[in-house]
Amino acid sequence: MNVTLTENDLADLKEGLRRCSPETVDAAVRYRETGDPDTIPTIVFGILERYQPATAPVKLSEADDNTRLIEDIGLDSLTLLEIVLSIEEILQLRIENEELREIRTLGLLNKFLHAKITGTKMEAPAKLYTRDQIALVLPQQPPFMFLDAAALDGNTLKASYTVRGDESFLEGHFKDEPIFPASIVFEAMGQAACLWVLEKAPAQLGRAIKSNHVFFASLDGAHFYRKTKPGDKLEFEQKLVKLREPLAIFEGTVTSQGQRVAKIERLVLAFGEQILPENPAAPETPADKALAVLTTPIASNDSNNGQS
Amino acid sequence: MKRVVVTGLGFITSIGNSRDQVRRSLQECRTGIEPFPEFANADVPVKLAGTVKGFQFPTTYFEDWTFPPEYKLTREQMRPMTPNSLYAYGAMQQAMAAAALTPDQVSNPRTGLMCASGGSMWLAYENFHTMLTRGVARCQPMGIINSIPGSLYINLVTCFKIKGGSSGFSSACSSSAHALGAACDLIRLGRQDVVFVVGAEDCNKFSILPFASIRALSLQTDPAKTPCAFDIKRDGFVGTGGATVLVLESLEHAEHRGASACAEVLGWGQSSDGYNVLAPDPNGDGLKRAMEDALRDANVPKEEVDYINAHATSTPAGDVSECRAIRSVFGNGKTPHVSSTKSLTGHGLSLAGAMEAAFCVLALQEKFTPVSAHITQLDPQCAIVPIVTEPVPEAPRVVLKNSSGFGGTNVCLVMRRWENGN
Numbered sequence: 001m002n003v004t005l006t007e008n009d010l011a012d013l014k015e016g017l018r019r020c021s022p023e024t025v026d027a028a029v030r031y032r033e034t035g036d037p038d039t040i041p042t043i044v045f046g047i048l049e050r051y052q053p054a055t056a057p058v059k060l061s062e063a064d065d066n067t068r069l070i071e072d073i074g075l076d077s078l079t080l081l082e083i084v085l086s087i088e089e090i091l092q093l094r095i096e097n098e099e100l101r102e103i104r105t106l107g108l109l110n111k112f113l114h115a116k117i118t119g120t121k122m123e124a125p126a127k128l129y130t131r132d133q134i135a136l137v138l139p140q141q142p143p144f145m146f147l148d149a150a151a152l153d154g155n156t157l158k159a160s161y162t163v164r165g166d167e168s169f170l171e172g173h174f175k176d177e178p179i180f181p182a183s184i185v186f187e188a189m190g191q192a193a194c195l196w197v198l199e200k201a202p203a204q205l206g207r208a209i210k211s212n213h214v215f216f217a218s219l220d221g222a223h224f225y226r227k228t229k230p231g232d233k234l235e236f237e238q239k240l241v242k243l244r245e246p247l248a249i250f251e252g253t254v255t256s257q258g259q260r261v262a263k264i265e266r267l268v269l270a271f272g273e274q275i276l277p278e279n280p281a282a283p284e285t286p287a288d289k290a291l292a293v294l295t296t297p298i299a300s301n302d303s304n305n306g307q308s
Numbered sequence: 309m310k311r312v313v314v315t316g317l318g319f320i321t322s323i324g325n326s327r328d329q330v331r332r333s334l335q336e337c338r339t340g341i342e343p344f345p346e347f348a349n350a351d352v353p354v355k356l357a358g359t360v361k362g363f364q365f366p367t368t369y370f371e372d373w374t375f376p377p378e379y380k381l382t383r384e385q386m387r388p389m390t391p392n393s394l395y396a397y398g399a400m401q402q403a404m405a406a407a408a409l410t411p412d413q414v415s416n417p418r419t420g421l422m423c424a425s426g427g428s429m430w431l432a433y434e435n436f437h438t439m440l441t442r443g444v445a446r447c448q449p450m451g452i453i454n455s456i457p458g459s460l461y462i463n464l465v466t467c468f469k470i471k472g473g474s475s476g477f478s479s480a481c482s483s484s485a486h487a488l489g490a491a492c493d494l495i496r497l498g499r500q501d502v503v504f505v506v507g508a509e510d511c512n513k514f515s516i517l518p519f520a521s522i523r524a525l526s527l528q529t530d531p532a533k534t535p536c537a538f539d540i541k542r543d544g545f546v547g548t549g550g551a552t553v554l555v556l557e558s559l560e561h562a563e564h565r566g567a568s569a570c571a572e573v574l575g576w577g578q579s580s581d582g583y584n585v586l587a588p589d590p591n592g593d594g595l596k597r598a599m600e601d602a603l604r605d606a607n608v609p610k611e612e613v614d615y616i617n618a619h620a621t622s623t624p625a626g627d628v629s630e631c632r633a634i635r636s637v638f639g640n641g642k643t644p645h646v647s648s649t650k651s652l653t654g655h656g657l658s659l660a661g662a663m664e665a666a667f668c669v670l671a672l673q674e675k676f677t678p679v680s681a682h683i684t685q686l687d688p689q690c691a692i693v694p695i696v697t698e699p700v701p702e703a704p705r706v707v708l709k710n711s712s713g714f715g716g717t718n719v720c721l722v723m724r725r726w727e728n729g730n
Contacts, residue, residue, distance in 0.1 A: 018369065019369075019371060053382070053383050053384070054383070055382070076384065077382075078387065078450075079383075079384075079451055082449055085445070085446065088445070089446060094445075197427050256405065
């Protein structure tokens, strides 16, 4: 596309880019005239520069792709909104709220705009959760919630928990020698898997899952290698092996400071209304149901959406 | 009931941006009125305004606004501001310093904020213009905040982290007098220990010129001649803006923290004319009832009142009506001195009541009676009360502050000089 801007267009563009550098205006003119997506970083930089507060922890001139918009560049939600309005006006596009939520860094913003303009699909970035956000999803709640942070990316998840030392069970496990129980480490892996099921499975299955409809079903090949104590940070890495209603099967490992702590070869969660104990058609317990399903062999290359 | 004192004042007004400048302007009869560049076009019949010095608002972008360097605001604080909020920010800073309030005392559940402003009609117009010409999606994110009259209290509550009750008053030109009355009651009832009373108004063609079509504005071009409240040649008011803050505080709270009082607020009264949208009741019946209500509330014999700061805006109808109201309250007995300080400042609309109440505090504390400026020939209809046309030696002890607004809403405030032990 090659167009020449009218005087009015140019005046509008300059008005929209008030207080931005001449380079920004030049890039915007070029973008409007040629549609060249390579102009985007310059335009975005110029707009961010105009709105960046003087007290920002990271100066834009020192920013790179990993610089975070809120924490580093110091933008509050309203400033972010001003920037979005400005970008929308200059690039003549619309950014939806859902799209905004995933854009956390300068690199992601540029990538997102580039993809949007060129019509290519951007890989969805890993979704990060804070402890508070996790608590909004999981049925397990503090003090029985053993996750501080989590990242869900496709069929894999990473999570972490730092042993505080004031967990009530440490008083007796063991008296005068607090050691984080192995059973709780496995529980934490179950909670991380539960987060994946509640956040990711609905999109893959095309149906909602209620948070109180996920149950622990079975655990195979559980190994425990190392004691952890208050102050230790447990890091979980888990992968979905199979998702087939009503089961989700995971494998995963736990490490602390690079040393392996635990491993589970097969962690099975059962979910959905059909496994509720009060459902007359359901077997007695989620575990029974899981066993019933598990005893029928599942080929490991079944499609995720395979219906039994 | 608790006693209420004023412990701090702050001014951004046409006659000065500090207590000292304002006092000097009042005592030396210096006008704040001058030709207003916004009215320079030939098609604008009005030429004068009570300009606010040291502040410029060349565009709607707050980044382009200039103001005295002692006021430091962050981008986040500036973004939702209106000109009236920015004036008020400056006046708040002065008032907090004058009252020697610590940050903890300002941001405290026992400290409230009562505000009055007509809002920024300028920014409202520009915001709507943007919405209609550039599209709904291009509305300024702060467009609703800086358009509504509530923007004054919204901005101040946020800037100063106010924790007590906060509210806005919207009763036209008596708004900030109502705010002061409400603040007085909150303290008397023990519901707050400290209340900031804020009146603030933009000063631009949007806040002033709409009054031209009802012929309320003076067409005089010489600032040495107008406004001239009570004069036979008065031809309307001159608009102004700015902000004034009064710190009201319970006497016991002030004494407990060792703050000195500037004056005591004894009480207040209010009424409505029930008469006309624009015009005051010609006999001043509504204002008379407000003054009587105030004297009753303050429990002060009318003989003790020695100065009235009149609402008198310099319109032909309003000034006469007020003089009749005063005459009928005081009957044939001793009648206090009467003057209009609007002849020096211009009419501050929502700001007027608080600004002039603060002038009264200065008059009580500094022991002078403000003169009514620019009078060459008293209107005989106004001469029925003693208008202060020349400086008088008497210093007031008890003063009334009258305020009236569109729709015939009236407020009268009663204040007394603070002397240790009284």
